[in-house]
Amino acid sequence: xxxxxxxxxxxxxxxxxxxxxxxxxxxFQATTMFWYxxxxxxSLMLMATSNEGSKATYEQGVEKDKFLINHASLTLxxxxxxxAHPEDSSxxxxxxxxxPGLATGDTQYFGPGTRLTVL
Amino acid sequence: QQxxxxxxxxxxxxxxxxxxxxxxxxxTAFDYFPWYQQFPGKGxxxxxxxxxxxxxxxxxxxxxxxxxxxxxxxxxxxDSQPGDSATxxxxxxxxxxxxxxxxxxxxxxxxxxxx
Numbered sequence: 001x002x003x004x005x006x007x008x009x010x011x012x013x014x015x016x017x018x019x020x021x022x023x024x025x026x027x028f029q030a031t032t033m034f035w036y037x038x039x040x041x042x043s044l045m046l047m048a049t050s051n052e053g054s055k056a057t058y059e060q061g062v063e064k065d066k067f068l069i070n071h072a073s074l075t076l077x078x079x080x081x082x083x084a085h086p087e088d089s090s091x092x093x094x095x096x097x098x099x100p101g102l103a104t105g106d107t108q109y110f111g112p113g114t115r116l117t118v119l
Numbered sequence: 120q121q122x123x124x125x126x127x128x129x130x131x132x133x134x135x136x137x138x139x140x141x142x143x144x145x146x147t148a149f150d151y152f153p154w155y156q157q158f159p160g161k162g163x164x165x166x167x168x169x170x171x172x173x174x175x176x177x178x179x180x181x182x183x184x185x186x187x188x189x190x191x192x193x194x195x196x197x198d199s200q201p202g203d204s205a206t207x208x209x210x211x212x213x214x215x216x217x218x219x220x221x222x223x224x225x226x227x228x229x230x231x232x233x234x
Contacts, residue, residue: 006162032220043208043226044163093162097220106151106212108222110162 003027004096006111013084014119021079021114023094030096033077034108035069038091050077084118091115121146123211125225132232138196140228142209145190149211153222154183154194157206166207167194199232206230 003026013019023033032051036044048064050056050071058064066088068080077096081088095108124143132138142152150171155163169176169183169192176183182195196203206229210222 004162034221041229043224046221049221091160095162106220107153107165107168109165110155113160113162115160 002098002107002109004094004109004111006094006114008114009112010115010117012117012119015085016083018080018082019084019116021081021092021094021116023077023079023096023111025075025096025109028096028098028109029074030077030098031074032097033071034095034097035067035077035079036093036095038093038113040091044093047079081116084116086118089116089118121223123209123223123225125209125228127228128226129229130231132199132230134199134201134232134234136199136232138199138203138230138232139193140207140209140230141191141193142211142225143189143191144211144223146211146213147190148213149223151212152183152185152192153210154181155208155210157208157227163208196230199230201232201234204230204232 005024007022035047038044046059047062048056048058050069052071052074056069071077091113093113095110097108126141153168154166156166157163167178167181169185171187174185180197185192206227208227209225212222
């Protein structure tokens with residue numbers, strides 16, 4: 001159980017285009033989903049936290065107009081990188097946390113990540 | 120106070136040996152301490168987690184030791200295998216609601232297990 005999927009796993013796009021990444025919790029309902037960015041050989045950097053049906057909370061320094069997050073349901077969150085530029089190239093990882101009250105309520109389950117390359 | 124300090128940065132262990140990774144924290148409000156394993160090009164996978172009410176938790180070859188007074192916790196991998204070669208991240212969080220539930224990650228330890 002507790003599987004999180006991401007799509008696509010890899011995307012290459014031209015500078016100036018927008019890219020949408022989907023994150024789904026496959027076998028549990030996630031009140032909260034998180035979006036991270038990871039640079040090579042580095043730790044995970046939290047970008048934003050999204051709760052179903054409400055606006056995402058962005059970490060300091062993360063441009064909310066550039067990284068649009070939508071958490072439309074308890075099993076789906078999307079990250080759209082708008083007007084992507086080469087410096088946005090990175091490994092983007094989502095995670096999902098189960099509803100409160102469950103035994104696994106504190107646990108974040110991570111997706112497999114999406115490698116974005118902007119040419 | 121929000122930091123989680125992880126050491127060592129890299130670790131080389133012979134097959135069959137014990138791998139030990141350490142983490143220290145400052146915020147005594149942290150009450151959930153997971154360890155994640157990440158292979159190159161993949162997302163982190165939850166390995167094992169502990170809460171402050173116990174001093175040790177074992178799952179197979181993986182054991183977390185927790186020292187509340189020292190504000191330290193460690194991961195022990197017994198009988199280390201080449202397939203354990205990965206990057207390991209410790210993390211901590213407090214409570215559940217709002218940003219308190221966010222995981223604070225250590226910087227990671229790259230483990231290499233030599234055959």
